[in-house]
Structure formats: C-alpha cells, structure tokens
Amino acid sequence: MDKLKTSHKLLHSFCIRPQTRFEAQNDKEEVLLVLRAHPITLLRTFINTLALFFILFFVNFFFPSFLNISQIIFINIFFLVFLVNYVWFGFINWYFNVGIVTNQRVVDVDFNVILYKEVTYTLISHIEDVTAKTGGFLESVFNFGNLFIQTAGTETNTEFLNIPHPSSAAKIINSIIQSQSNPHGNHIA
Amino acid sequence: METISLDSIGNFFSGDALGFFFIKSFSVVFSLLFTTYAIVIFKQIQGITKTVQNSRNAFIVSFTFFQIIIGFVLLVFSILFV
Numbered sequence: 001m002d003k004l005k006t007s008h009k010l011l012h013s014f015c016i017r018p019q020t021r022f023e024a025q026n027d028k029e030e031v032l033l034v035l036r037a038h039p040i041t042l043l044r045t046f047i048n049t050l051a052l053f054f055i056l057f058f059v060n061f062f063f064p065s066f067l068n069i070s071q072i073i074f075i076n077i078f079f080l081v082f083l084v085n086y087v088w089f090g091f092i093n094w095y096f097n098v099g100i101v102t103n104q105r106v107v108d109v110d111f112n113v114i115l116y117k118e119v120t121y122t123l124i125s126h127i128e129d130v131t132a133k134t135g136g137f138l139e140s141v142f143n144f145g146n147l148f149i150q151t152a153g154t155e156t157n158t159e160f161l162n163i164p165h166p167s168s169a170a171k172i173i174n175s176i177i178q179s180q181s182n183p184h185g186n187h188i189a
Numbered sequence: 190m191e192t193i194s195l196d197s198i199g200n201f202f203s204g205d206a207l208g209f210f211f212i213k214s215f216s217v218v219f220s221l222l223f224t225t226y227a228i229v230i231f232k233q234i235q236g237i238t239k240t241v242q243n244s245r246n247a248f249i250v251s252f253t254f255f256q257i258i259i260g261f262v263l264l265v266f267s268i269l270f271v
Contacts, residue, residue, distance in 0.1 A: 021242040070270045071212050077266070078219065081259055085223075088252070092230075095249070096237045111237050113230055119240060 004032060004172070011039045014164045016172075022100055022107055024121065033101035033172055037094055037162040038144035045090035049083050056080075089113055099147075099160040101173055103180075106149055108158045122158050124180050126151045130173050132166035149173070216267035224260030231257055 006017040013036040020034050056079050063072045096111040106127065108120040127149055134145030145166040149158040163169060234253045238246040 019243060023240045023242075066208065067212070071216075074216050074263075074266060074271045078216070078223075078263060081223070081256075081263065085226075085256065088256075089230075092234065092249070096241060098241055100241075109237075109241055113233055117233070117237060117240070 010164050013037065013039055014169070020100065022109075023119075024107075025102070026104065029102045029104050031100055031102050032176065033099075033169065035099040035101070035147075035160050035163045035169055037097065038142055038164045039094075040138060040142050040144070041162050042090055042094055045087060049087050052079075052083055052086075056083075099158075099163065101169075101176065103176060106158055106173070108160065120156050120158055122149065122151050122155065124173075124176055126155060127173070127177055128152050130170045130177075132170040134166060213267070213271055216271045217264070220260065220264040220267045224257065224264055227253070227256040227260045 004016050008015045008018065012018070012034075015034040017030075017032060018034045020031050022031070025031070056076065060072070060076065063075070067075070092113050093111065096109060098109045098111075100107040100109070104124055106122045106124065108118075108122075110116075110118040110120075129148075129150040131148040131150070132145060133148065134140065134143070139145050139162075142164070144162050144164045147160040147163055147166045147169050149160075151157055160166075160169070231250075231253045234250055238250055
C-alpha cells in the first residue's frame with residue numbers, strides 16, 4: 001500500500017494519492033484513491049451540445065425576417081448561455097460524483113446538482129466483497145466498468161459506476177483490506 | 190373615464206404586437222428562471238465543495254457565481270432592450 005505512487009489518469013478520473021480531502025476526514029486518514037466516471041461518459045453531453053449549437057446557427061438565418069436586432073441578440077446570448085450551462089451541469093455532475101478510498105474507509109459521494117447529495121461512508125473492516133464488472137462495447141474499448149463493494153449485514157452497499165480500470169481499483173482496495181487485517185504483512189498493490 | 194373598445198384589444202393581440210408580447214414575456218420569464226437556477230446551483234456547489242475539497246474548487250465556485258451575474262445581466266437586457 002505504501003508503494004502506491006501519486007498519479008492522475010484520464011482527466012483526474014483515476015487518481016492515486018491525490019491532493020483531495022473530504023469533510024469527515026480524520027487526521028490520520030489518508031486518501032489513497034479518488035475515482036470518477038470515465039470521461040467518455042461525458043461524450044453524449046458534448047454531442048448534444050454540438051447538435052444544439054448547429055440548430056441555433058441555422059435558425060439564425062430565419063430570425064431577421066420576423067425579429068428585430070435586439071431580440072435576435074437576446075435569443076442568441078440566451079441560447080449560448082443555456083448551452084454553456086448544459087455542459088457545465090454535465091461536468092459538475094461528473095466531477096462531484098466521486099468515490100474516495102482512504103486507508104480507513106470507502107466514501108461514495110453521489111451528487112446531483114439540483115436534486116440531492118448523498119455521502120456513504122463504509123469502514124474498510126466492514127467490507128466483505130469487492131466485485132469489478134465490465135460489459136458492453138464502449139466499456140471494453142475504453143476499459144471502464146462498475147465496482148461493487150459489499151458490506152456485512154444491513155449496511156448500504158457501495159457502488160462506483162463507469163469508473164476506469166475497475167479491476168485495478170478492486171486490487172488496490174483488496175490490498176488495503178489485507179494490510180488492515182495483517183498490518184505487519186507485506187501487501188503491496 | 191376613457192373607454193377601451195374591443196377593437197383596440199383585438200388589435201393588440203394580433204400581428205406584431207402579439208409577437209412582441211410573446212418575445213418580451215419569454216425573455217423576462219426565462220431570464221428570471223435562469224437566475225434562480227444559477228443561485229440554486231451556486232448554493233449547491235458551495236455545499237459540495239465543503240464535502241469534497243481540492244485545489245480546483247475555487248475555480249468551480251467562481252464560475253458558478255459568474256453565472257448568477259450573467260443571469261442578472263440577461264434579466265436587465267430582457268427588461269430594457271428586448
């Protein structure tokens with residue numbers, strides 16, 4: 001576990017030992033892994049934005065026949081602001097839907113900009129099983145998938161969806177579990 | 190007392206005046222909605238940046254605050270110039 005070196009892959013969607021903290025972090029707690037969805041999942045947002053931009057561009061040819069100049073300027077500015085916000089909304093949802101693995105806990109932050117925020121904390125010692133699942137065309141090509149962390153009893157199970165390199169993440173979490181159960185052993189991710 | 194004829198009301202709700210009324214109301218209402226949305230997003234972002242803290246949060250909060258300013262500019266523009 002100590003041999004994990006700082007690295008940031010795929011637009012900070014797979015970060016090892018990053019400069020990230022969270023609200024309920026203890027003094028002795030160290031963030032080892034920060035996971036976000038693979039950036040390719042933002043592709044739909046960008047395609048929609050491009051399509052809407054082209055619609056605006058072509059509709060502008062018809063505006064002068066029935067709108068005055070100030071109305072055309074307003075509609076263009078408003079639509080562009082809307083498009084920027086659409087991208088920003090997608091980015092914020094992606095950026096703050098984050099999974100954090102520390103040397104003591106696994107933290108799952110589910111954030112939807114408008115609707116809700118949910119933060120789930122799971123102690124490493126309560127983890128029973130870690131499963132990485134990959135399936136589908138894009139998932140196979142870009143190597144991303146889901147990571148399911150099962151806990152004992154009635155506690156909430158944690159899942160990180162569409163994360164890059166799910167099997168590497170599972171390996172790191174397993175090595176943390178092993179180093180906790182056998183603190184003097186030599187378990188390296 | 191001045192009387193309002195039905196013809197004048199009919200003239201108002203037809204042709205250019207109706208189009209102008211539609212564009213004006215659309216622009217003011219949607220600018221208000223956007224400003225409200227920007228304020229909600231700003232408050233939400235302030236909350237989430239306390240939960241997940243890193244060096245890029247200052248930029249994200251600033252950009253979100255900038256959207257509130259844009260919303261007010263759009264509102265003023267829609268009231269005065271559209």
